[in-house]
Amino acid sequence: MSKYDYLIVGGGLYGSTFAYKARQNGKKCLVIDRRTHLGGNIYCEKVEDINVHKYGAHIFHTSDKKIWDFVNSIVEFNRYTNSPVANYKGRLYNLPFNMNTFYQMWGVTTPELALSKIEEQKFEAVTWMKNKGIAVPRNLEEQALALIGRDMYETLVKGYTEKQWGRKCTELPAFIIRRIPVRFTFDNNYFNDPYQGIPKGGYNKLIDGLLFDIETKVNTDFLINRDYFKSIAETIVYTGPIDEYYDYCFGKLEYRTVSFENEVLECSNYQGNAVINYTEREVPYTRVIEHKHFEMFGSDIDKCPKTVITREYSTEWKEGLEPYYPLNDERNTLLYKKYKELAENENDIIFGGRLAEYKYYDMAPIIKAVFNYWK
Incomplete structure (x- = not known):
């Protein structure tokens, strides 16, 4: 037995x-x-x-x-x-896309103004595709432009996605980004759960x-x-x-894999948030994690005099590396x-x-x- x-x-x-x-x-x-x-x-x-x-x-x-x-x-x-934050060329934007993001992007203060801006840019993208004889988005870039318009795409999607997948957005299939969550409320909670x-x-x-x-x-x-x-x-x-x-x-x-660069810093609070995505293509890492913010809140953050951050780099998987995505x-x-x-x-x-x-x-x-x- x-x-x-x-x-x-x-x-x-x-x-x-x-x-x-x-x-x-x-x-x-x-x-x-x-x-x-x-x-x-x-x-x-x-x-x-x-x-x-x-x-x-x-x-x-x-x-x-x-x-x-x-x-x-x-x-x-x-x-x-x-409640992650996006950093694009030093400017900060809340994620997921919500009224805080739209205010940071365009200065709009009402859902009506935000929706109008997005619809305007979506119309421009769809019209461009129709003029080119493109009935259905052929790649991730065209799909994203049809969903959220050029400003949001180029600032918060394009560079991050190309770093994450190691390919241009025009070379990635459209199905990767069939929908992008957009909220017309001032809500930075990333998950709906x-x-x-x-x-x-x-x-x-x-x-x-x-x-x-x-x-x-x-x-x-x-x-x-x-x-x-x-x-x-x-x-x-x-x-x-x-x-x-x-x-x-x-x-x-x-697979795609991720490498991690850890650093202990002589400060109690480095970036004020657990997750900051770097959406600019020229920044080599995709995001910076400050781990203490997962479990320490309020005054407890300062009670721990040091902090630990991790820079994440997305790379092509090869044998010997951990397969992730x-x-x-x-x-x-x-x-x-x-x-x-x-x-x-x-x-x-x-x-x-x-x-x-x-x-x-x-x-x-x-x-x-x-x-x-x-x-």
Whole structure:
């Protein structure tokens, strides 16, 4: 008989939540991870008594009260509200696009004036396309111009998007930006979800709670010794790259990746906000994260005399780097379908999570996917 009901490959949010639900159902699990730590990309490092999001900023948000109540049953979440700011050539704009943004852009003070300005610029863009014989936007640039007009596009979308994807907007497919949220209220809350926040004490507390009393091993690579690991468990839960599992037999899936440049500063408050996007193409990084603002508010900010910032650089993925964002273009979509067909023929393995399913996942949908399995 196998020693474990489930061998879970990857101790990120999907694997940890799966282990938690399996244990609730009386199953015995082993969670392994080839990194030196558990938690996957939500892992935090303590620097100067500040929880630094090692693999990029993560803000939990959901409209599902069941999911919100679940994570808060593991660790209490704070009241952090994501309100990013855009910096374009030294001028600051609130995000998402709202009345504050429109006032900063054009000086308009009412929804009627803002809507009129946007419609005017959208009309100019659509008229230009019609004169060129373009019935449907052919690329991201044309799509964005038809949605929000030239001022908003060139100031807040173009440079950031080209840095993020490493390609000109005219070379990116239109579907990437089919809709752009536009609000005619003075509301800087980025998410529409009613529930959002950060675990008090950082995401490691969430992972520790999910994996409480469950056997785990780090520095352990499933693929190096897969025959052994398959022999000790009834079912494998695999959260790594699906193409790597199949030894890239059809070729490698493509991703964008992110590199991080951390700096400890001798001040209590560097930029006054957790997230500032740099939308100018000539600035090499996409955004600067100041981590203390995720968990410290008001006078608590000054009680910590130092701060930690992270500059994020978007780059093309290559072997040895962490894969972050799937390139869901036609080539990669067709390639993933081939791997998915192989996976669907497996009887004793579950593929789950962003790498195994080759899709971008927010945190709440990951938990929901695990819940759906254990219905």
